[in-house]
Amino acid sequence: MNSKNLIIIIIVGAILLLGGCGCSRYNSMVQQDENVKNKWNNVQSDYQRRSDLIPNLVKTVQGAANFEQETLTKVIEARSKATSVQIDPTNITPEKLAEYQQAQAGVSSALGRLLAVVENYPDLKANQNFRDLQAQLEGTENRIKVSRNDFNAAVQEYNGTVRTFPNNLFAGMFGFKVREGFQADPGAERAPQVQF
Structure with a gap:
């Protein structure tokens, strides 16, 4: 065997080794990318719930008699805005994610105001349908988290x-x-003030 053939064998061997390593790393990245997309779909599903x-x-x-219509209108508007913001799981950009989070924060805020106002309506709080819905919403908030x-x-x-070497080369x-x-909503690091 001459040196030319030996060099060719070494080069072909190196290419096969790198190709095999590259295929394995590529497939691993594809699987993890698909897992990220699946987890994002689960987030959207829970927000949809x-x-x-x-x-x-x-x-x-x-x-409930004499209930504040403005509060209900704000809840309906926040829901409408939140459902209009959609993100393609293959293209989750920081800007789209921030827009989505902001729309969902609007829903959370409107629901919080609604539940705070409900405290003034003892008949409503005693209503079994309302209690069931409130329990489902609490469970859904936990699912979202x-x-x-x-x-x-x-x-x-x-x-x-x-980001790790040598995956970053293939990536x-x-x-x-x-x-x-x-990301946490701005100000979420501060505990809310409770006043009696």
Whole structure:
């Protein structure tokens, strides 16, 4: 065997080794990318569940005499705005994620005001339909929190993979970019003031 053939064998071997390693790393990044998309779909599903509960809550509350119409209108408007903001799971940009979070924060704020106003209506609080809806909303809020945490964990694992060496070389070649996770709302680090 001459040196030319040996060099060719070494080059072909190196290419096969890098190709095999690259395929494995590429497939791993694809699986993690798909996991991030799936977790995002779960987040959207839980927010949709909350959005679907709101009309029933509003109808139940409207049955209470002299209930503040402005509060109900704000809840309906916030829900409408939140459902109009959609993000394609293949293109979750920081700007779109911030827009989505802001719309959902509007719903949370409107629901919080609604539930605070309800405190003045003992008959409504005693209504079984209202209590059931309130329990479902509380459960849904917990689901949303879990889904957002799962999404952030998937983003963290994916980002760790695409940023470490030598994966970052393959990630750059194949277009895998760092993803953005959910951030806390501004001011969320301060505990709310409770006054009696």
